[in-house]
Amino acid sequence: MEEYLQSAVNELAQRCGGQGSEFRGEVTVMVPAAKIIEACRILRDDFAFDMLPVLTAVDYYPRKDGRFHVVYVLYSTRLRYYFNLRAAVDESPAEIDTVEGVFPSANWREREVWDLFGIKFKGHSDLRRIMMPPNWQGHPLRKDYPLGYEEVQYTFNYEEIDVKKPHGER
Amino acid sequence: MTTEIQEFTLDELKHLFSPAALTGETMVLNMGPQHPSTHGVLRLIVELDGEKVVNCVPDIGFLHTGIEKNMEAKTYQKAEVMTDRMDYLYTIGNNLVYSLAIEKLTGLQSPPRSDAIRVILSELSRIQSHLIWIGTSSLDLAAMSTFLYAMREREMILDIFELVSGQRMMTTYIRPGGLWRDVPAEFESAVRNVIDILPRRFDEYEALLTNNLLFKDRTVGIGKIDTPTCLAWNVTGPTLRATGLAHDQRKDNPYSGYEQYDFEIPTQTAGDIYARYLVRVAEMRESVKIIRQALDRLPYGPVSDNNRKYVPPPRSEIGVSMEALIHHFKLWTEGFTPPVGAVYSAVESPRGELGVYLESDSGPKPFRVHYRTPSVPLLQALPLMAKGHFVADLVGIIGSIDIVLGDADR
Amino acid sequence: MGIEQKAGNMGFVTTTLEDAINWSRTNSMWPMLFGLACCAIEMMGAQAPSYDMSRFGMELMRASPRQSDLMIVAGRVSQKMAPVLRNLYDMMPDPKWVIAMGDCASCGGVFNNYAVLQGVDEIVPVDVYVSGCPPRPENLIHGIMMLHEKVKSEKLTTWK
Numbered sequence: 001m002e003e004y005l006q007s008a009v010n011e012l013a014q015r016c017g018g019q020g021s022e023f024r025g026e027v028t029v030m031v032p033a034a035k036i037i038e039a040c041r042i043l044r045d046d047f048a049f050d051m052l053p054v055l056t057a058v059d060y061y062p063r064k065d066g067r068f069h070v071v072y073v074l075y076s077t078r079l080r081y082y083f084n085l086r087a088a089v090d091e092s093p094a095e096i097d098t099v100e101g102v103f104p105s106a107n108w109r110e111r112e113v114w115d116l117f118g119i120k121f122k123g124h125s126d127l128r129r130i131m132m133p134p135n136w137q138g139h140p141l142r143k144d145y146p147l148g149y150e151e152v153q154y155t156f157n158y159e160e161i162d163v164k165k166p167h168g169e170r
Numbered sequence: 171m172t173t174e175i176q177e178f179t180l181d182e183l184k185h186l187f188s189p190a191a192l193t194g195e196t197m198v199l200n201m202g203p204q205h206p207s208t209h210g211v212l213r214l215i216v217e218l219d220g221e222k223v224v225n226c227v228p229d230i231g232f233l234h235t236g237i238e239k240n241m242e243a244k245t246y247q248k249a250e251v252m253t254d255r256m257d258y259l260y261t262i263g264n265n266l267v268y269s270l271a272i273e274k275l276t277g278l279q280s281p282p283r284s285d286a287i288r289v290i291l292s293e294l295s296r297i298q299s300h301l302i303w304i305g306t307s308s309l310d311l312a313a314m315s316t317f318l319y320a321m322r323e324r325e326m327i328l329d330i331f332e333l334v335s336g337q338r339m340m341t342t343y344i345r346p347g348g349l350w351r352d353v354p355a356e357f358e359s360a361v362r363n364v365i366d367i368l369p370r371r372f373d374e375y376e377a378l379l380t381n382n383l384l385f386k387d388r389t390v391g392i393g394k395i396d397t398p399t400c401l402a403w404n405v406t407g408p409t410l411r412a413t414g415l416a417h418d419q420r421k422d423n424p425y426s427g428y429e430q431y432d433f434e435i436p437t438q439t440a441g442d443i444y445a446r447y448l449v450r451v452a453e454m455r456e457s458v459k460i461i462r463q464a465l466d467r468l469p470y471g472p473v474s475d476n477n478r479k480y481v482p483p484p485r486s487e488i489g490v491s492m493e494a495l496i497h498h499f500k501l502w503t504e505g506f507t508p509p510v511g512a513v514y515s516a517v518e519s520p521r522g523e524l525g526v527y528l529e530s531d532s533g534p535k536p537f538r539v540h541y542r543t544p545s546v547p548l549l550q551a552l553p554l555m556a557k558g559h560f561v562a563d564l565v566g567i568i569g570s571i572d573i574v575l576g577d578a579d580r
Numbered sequence: 581m582g583i584e585q586k587a588g589n590m591g592f593v594t595t596t597l598e599d600a601i602n603w604s605r606t607n608s609m610w611p612m613l614f615g616l617a618c619c620a621i622e623m624m625g626a627q628a629p630s631y632d633m634s635r636f637g638m639e640l641m642r643a644s645p646r647q648s649d650l651m652i653v654a655g656r657v658s659q660k661m662a663p664v665l666r667n668l669y670d671m672m673p674d675p676k677w678v679i680a681m682g683d684c685a686s687c688g689g690v691f692n693n694y695a696v697l698q699g700v701d702e703i704v705p706v707d708v709y710v711s712g713c714p715p716r717p718e719n720l721i722h723g724i725m726m727l728h729e730k731v732k733s734e735k736l737t738t739w740k
Contacts, residue, residue: 023511023512023513024274024275024511024513026513026514028512050401050402051401051404051406052404053404053516053523053525053542054514054525054527054540054542056527056538056540056542058512058529058537058538059538071512071527071540073514073525073527073542077401077415077417077422080422080423082514084512084514103402103404104402104403105402105403105404105547105550107550108546108547108549108550109546125185126185126186129231130230130231131230131231131234131579131660131695132231132234132659132660132695133231133659133660136659140236140239140694140695141238141239145239145694146694147239147240147243147692147693147694148236148692148693148694148695149243149692149693150688150692150698152692153687165698165699165702166702166703167701167702167705168666168700168701168702168703168704168705168706169705170705202664203661203664204613204614204643204664204668205643206613206643210615210616210617210620211616211661231658231660232616232658232660232661232664233616233617233655233656233658233661234658234659234660234695235656235658235691235693235695235696236691236693236694236695236696237691239693239694240691240692240693251690252690252691255617255618255690258617258618258621259621302621302624306624317628318628318629321624321625321627321628321629321630322628322629322630324625324628325625325628325630328625338622338714338716339618339621339622339714340618340713340714575617576617576618579658
């Protein structure tokens with residue numbers, strides 16, 4: 001690991017209780033969810049990571065504790081380093097603080113994570129659905145949400161599926 | 171699914187508008203998902219004080235296709251087909267970044283010939299995307315001839331894509347480990363013909379637009395944004411380069427052998443529509459330079475890695491080798507099993523940084539694929555660029571940031 | 581040397597009312613701008629000089645549904661866009677036709693999931709399905725010619 005990134009990992013381990021690891025040349029630090037704002041602030045102010053390209057979540061379905069991992073990838077334009085942060089969020093309550101105050105670009109990304117995963121961001125200025133219609137029920141990208149696969153209509157089952165499909169009228 | 175339009179009421183959105191909107195002093199207007207100047211299905215709720223834009227709230231999601239969830243249900247090879255359809259103007263780049271992510275995860279190496287061809291196709295796709303941009307954005311500003319000229323050039327480039335892969339737009343030609351198959355013999359002469367014609371055509375566009383007083387009246391000083399705002403809102407690509415910062419993934423984190431080629435990153439400092447136009451036209455010329463260099467040094471050799479655990483063997487081998495048959499069988503019925511872990515890799519798309527966050531759990535299907543698409547931050551920064559301008563300028567600004575809604579909604 | 585030849589020399593043409601109406605409808609069909617996704621780029625390519633669609637009378641693409649008679653649904657229709665599409669279809673005056681361009685508009689295409697409507701014929705009646713992902717501009721023009729033939733065979737009572 002590069003020296004600069006190692007010092008960032010050490011700083012985070014000391015002040016936020018993060019655990020660092022490396023995979024394929026990328027540095028990842030797992031921080032507790034309560035300390036995410038502080039971790040982002042440390043990286044932005046002390047270590048010159050000024051952009052937040054990725055803010056997304058991963059669902060590890062059958063787990064209850066730490067079911068979701070919210071993933072942040074930070075980038076420094078001056079020093080050209082990438083840095084990954086992960087925070088584990090339980091199934092209920094699925095909440096984590098918003099980093100909108102540190103990186104304004106997180107606004108829509110967090111709305112997307114709320115829409116598709118159901119993770120609430122505490123303190124977010126405008127948490128409403130962004131990809132699905134406003135009254136949609138459910139959070140599509142969770143692993144227990146069905147794909148919505150519809151049976152394909154071939155010639156041998158054309159009539160039986162035709163009955164179930166809606167048809168547009170003039 | 172219902173056929174009634176579900177809407178946010180003005181009450182639910184009142185925190186986004188100024189208090190004057192609720193009393194009726196300013197008018198809240200809906201620039202709906204379908205109208206002549208929107209580039210794709212984008213809905214803007216604009217608050218107008220006469221003709222001046224006080225605030226504008228973009229509403230996206232009208233093209234949400236659930237690609238990320240659908241990719242989790244398919245094997246890695248089959249999921250690649252869906253990646254073309256996200257940023258449908260830079261289709262080669264979507265495949266490229268997915269292949270780069272899988273190569274990073276599994277340790278595959280793309281051979282030099284494949285790298286060079288990837289670079290050539292990627293730059294051709296960049297030129298094609300900028301041509302569509304120059305056509306549609308000047309169509310919005312009522313310069314119609316550029317649109318017709320740009321589409322004529324685009325057909326030449328699409329002929330090359332059809333030559334290598336059989337498909338004009340959604341090629342799925344770049345696969346993990348290299349390419350689908352080698353390019354045909356006419357490839358080099360076809361590409362040379364195209365890049366010999368292109369610079370003169372770029373001169374034609376510049377003659378039409380660059381010093382045109384009408385064009386400059388509508389673009390100079392409109393839609394300004396500065397570098398700290400861009401970095402805070404994570405805006406990348408030509409919009410960031412037009413504010414002065416020379417940030418380009420091809421130079422900062424080179425991939426596919428870009429470090430061997432000699433090219434520049436054009437920048438401007440004004441940060442308005444005209445600056446972005448100049449940056450993109452200069453980028454098209456730089457792309458032609460890169461393609462020429464790559465063609466001159468196109469090395470001989472294989473076009474895919476030899477690692478048969480991930481890359482399928484060529485058909486000719488299957489008839490003579492038992493191992494090739496078994497590998498082919500396993501790859502097509504089961505798929506490959508990469509190691510457990512998560513990677514992020516990014517390329518430079520004509521809009522900004524296009525990245526893939528790929529996490530695998532050693533199964534044949536990706537556990538989580540997330541595309542970091544550049545159009546989302548551009549749309550988020552749109553209200554900042556549009557405040558205080560007229561509605562007609564808003565149209566010009568949307569054209570200049572070059573968004574693709576398939577990118578934003580996935 | 582029939583009466584038609586003589587009448588033609590004097591400047592008269594005789595035909596049935598149905599033929600005349602259908603001929604005028606086919607030769608100046610105005611499409612509504614409904615490009616949603618990738619197929620929209622190929623539709624623009626069909627409009628462009630190499631595969632000119634204005635030879636068939638479709639030079640003008642009207643954005644307003646009130647002024648158009650053909651809706652080319654080009655691209656995937658998501659859950660949020662479906663009611664908007666139906667609304668726009670309702671706003672078009674009779675006679676109106678729909679071409680489902682591309683695989684996603686015909687049957688859901690590559691995307692068989694929660695977010696994409698499996699075929700736009702779930703909400704509007706479709707006259708011609710054009711396949712391809714995206715269909716080549718020539719493919720789209722073939723679909724339009726097929727629609728022209730369909731219109732030429734329509735009766736007066738179809739659009740009461």
